Amino acid sequence: MDKARGTAIHDKKYETFIQWLQANNFPESKLVLANFTNTGRGMMASDDIQAGEVIVSVPRKFLMTNESLSKIYGSNHALSSHQLLALHLVMLKQDKQSWWKAYIDLLPVHFNTMPVKYTQSLLDHLPTALKEQVSQQKENIYSDYLACLAYLKSNPAIIVESIQPEDYEWAWLCVNTRCIHMTKMEHSAKGGNIALAPMLDFLNHTTEAKIESGYNVRNQSFEIKTLTPYRKGEQVYINYGPHDNLAMLKEYGFVLSQNCYNFVLLDHEVWTLYEEMETKQGFDVKKQILEGAGYFGDYSIKDDEISFRLMAALRLLALDGATEPGFDRKVMDWHDVVMGQTDMIDPENERKALIMLQSICNRVARQAEEEIETLAHITEKHPEAEFHPFALYFLRQVWNESNGIITQTLADVKEKLATL
Template sequence: MDKSKGTAVHDKKYEKFMTWLHENNFPESKLALANFTNTGRGMMATSDIEAGEVIVSVPRKFLITNDSLTKIYGSKHALGPHQLLALHLVLVSRDKQSWWKPYMDLLPIHFNTMPVKYAKVLVGHLPTALKEQVLQQKENIEQDYLNCIKYLNTRNETMTREEYEWAWLCVNTRCIHMTIMDGTAKGGSIALAPMLDFLNHTSEAKIESGFNVRNQCFEIKTLTPYNKGEQVYINYGPHDNLAILKEYGFVLSQNSYNFVLLDKEVWDLYSEVESKRGYEIKKQILEGAGYAGDYSIKADEISFRLMAALRLLALPGTTEPGFDRRVMDWHDVVMGQTDLISTDNERKALIMLQDICKKVSAQAKNEIEILSRITETHPEAEFHPFALYFLRQIWNESNDIIEQTLVYLSDKLSRL
């Protein structure tokens, strides 16, 4: 966790925001908005904070929830919580006299470090799995926009795609997930919470959070102590950098949850090695055992699922005598009744993984090389410099994991 000291933010918008909180009896905290060298804006401890202290407490009237918006828009609509919160942000952002204006003025102006906003030249260099997820996210935004337009038509109002995309991403990057506040609350459990949403993420932070029914506030308690001047963090959950980049538009410099997904490579190898019939039979075996897909490697771990798929692939063809017996041996390994099918099978499976890793490593190195020259090869392309920096980091991290796995595989094969 970065322990560097921050520099307090002093600007009119932030001062108006703090005045707004104070005038509306927002509980005092030991936090102040500050700039930090490595993470940009975040919350700084204005005095020492002990483990077990509540670092921020957001009263119910400051929480923008599906329940609170139902009182404004009614319940006779087909909008989900995310759609409704985003629509509300668009409409409130237009109202210069809104009670929420001090909060609205501190929301991000753009989300250009998020892959969903990348220029085409960068989208083309996203890892395959991330690219598919980003395209799905783009479709989700479009569908939510169209649903909101249908609702606005009933009110003779409209909005642009750009307005809604900005609001949708505000909700996506800043919302909290909370337990239902009371028995009468309806709808989803996401909410926007001023002040709390300025806290940055690290996987090292330990917190407890929830709605305190006694004081009607959503509270976050830190289990990690902080010294005056240090950045105070929360923990969004056990996410790898690909997930963090897609959902929040940044990456962590050190992330123990990082992994490389090899689903495409494994299924491609199945197609190369097996006949069409053999492919279908072995895929059905994997599906039946619950081992189809989610094949990953980490810096210090090869997933059991991945090895299960490769051990099955390493079994002799489905038409050869004794295949059913060998599948039973495979099931014994999957069920943990034995460690290996055979030394020969294990060697073949490890060699297959070694070949996959070599191909993926070559791809990663190629992507790193292309991205290092992309401003020269595409001088006309416009993208945020951090977008390129984060994307290069993603590929470097993937290659590091693959290289460590190759060292492990080489050592393991030499001992078989």
């Protein structure tokens, strides 16, 4: 975990925010907003923090929840918690007299490091799986926007200024990047029990942070307890969960310099290989086998691991004669491996599967190297393109990490082939 000291922020908006908290009896904490060289804005320890301390406690009245919003919008609607929270943020931003104004003013101005906001010149260079997920995220945001417009149209009593798609997108991304998941408070929220919590949402993420969090019924507050000690001046972190850097980039707009959860997804390459090597009938037969055994898709490699699912798919592909008599016998041998009764079908099948993996990794390595080279000169090729410098930095890091995992996997495959 990075131990770099931060520089406390003393701008007017933050001071107004702190005054708002104090005026409304928000519990004091040993956290102050600060700038850090490597992570940007985050929370810094203003004093030593011991393991086991509650680092922030957010009282119920400061929690923007499905329950609190139902008092404004009612509960007889089809909006999910995410849709409703985003709609409410838009309305609060329009209301200059809102009780929440000090908090709203501190929310991010833009989300230009998130792929959903990338210009086409960067979108074109996302990994295939991430590109598809970002496209779906764009569709989700717009469909949520339309759902909120339909809700407002059917509830003319709720007075709101015109809501533009970009306003709703900003609010949707605020919720997506800053919400917490509630426990023991509400069980009826549609589409996930989430909430916004001032102060708590300024804490940055690292996989090394150990915390306990949840709604404390006794004092009616959402609390985060750190199991990691901090010294005065250090950045205080929370842990968002076991996310790889592609997920971190899509959902939060940043990546970690060292992320033990990183992997490379090879589904597209595996299915391309199936199409190249199998007849249409043979492809259908083997697809049904994979689906029936629960091994269809989710084929990945990590720095120190070739997924069992991936090898299962390649071992099946390495079996000849999918449409010939006697293939059922071969599939029974394949099932023995899948069920853990034996390590391999036979050395020849294992060799073929590993050579297929080698071929796939070589293809992906070439793509990664091409992308790294292209991104190194993208500002020269697209001088008119406007994108956040961190967006480019993060995208280059993602491809470099993928290339590193592929290189390690190729070395492991070479070693395995040498033993057969």
